[in-house]
Amino acid sequence: MEKTCKFCQSCGMPLKKDEKGGGTNADGSKSLKFCSLCYQDGKFTSPGITTAKEMQILVKGKMKEMGIPGFLAGFFTYGIPKLERWRSLVGQGDTVRVRETRGERRRG
Numbered sequence: 001m002e003k004t005c006k007f008c009q010s011c012g013m014p015l016k017k018d019e020k021g022g023g024t025n026a027d028g029s030k031s032l033k034f035c036s037l038c039y040q041d042g043k044f045t046s047p048g049i050t051t052a053k054e055m056q057i058l059v060k061g062k063m064k065e066m067g068i069p070g071f072l073a074g075f076f077t078y079g080i081p082k083l084e085r086w087r088s089l090v091g092q093g094d095t096v097r098v099r100e101t102r103g104e105r106r107r108g
């Protein structure tokens with residue numbers, strides 16, 4: 001059984017608020033991870049957005065259009081880098097940092 005996510009794993013919007021109830025997979029089934037704004041027919045609708053930061057800017061802009069105050073928009077977009085779509089990107093960055101770690105001398 002697939003786990004249903006409460007929030008879109010791309011933009012962080014509550015999937016309950018999605019009027020279509022979620023995005024669609026390539027086979028036409030409902031996506032339980034992404035909202036209909038982010039994900040349709042198995043593809044992300046905004047290919048220009050490649051980093052969590054760009055997504056944060058996009059979502060903040062949308063919220064502004066909806067009349068949501070800036071501090072609330074900041075609150076909602078704060079967790080975006082931790083969402084599934086972006087987590088793998090963060091992981092890649094970490095790998096680079098690990099390689100720079102100086103080797104510790106073994107005790108004994």
Ligand SMILES: [Zn+2]
Pocket residue numbers: 008009010011012013034035036037038039
């Ligand atoms: Zn979304």
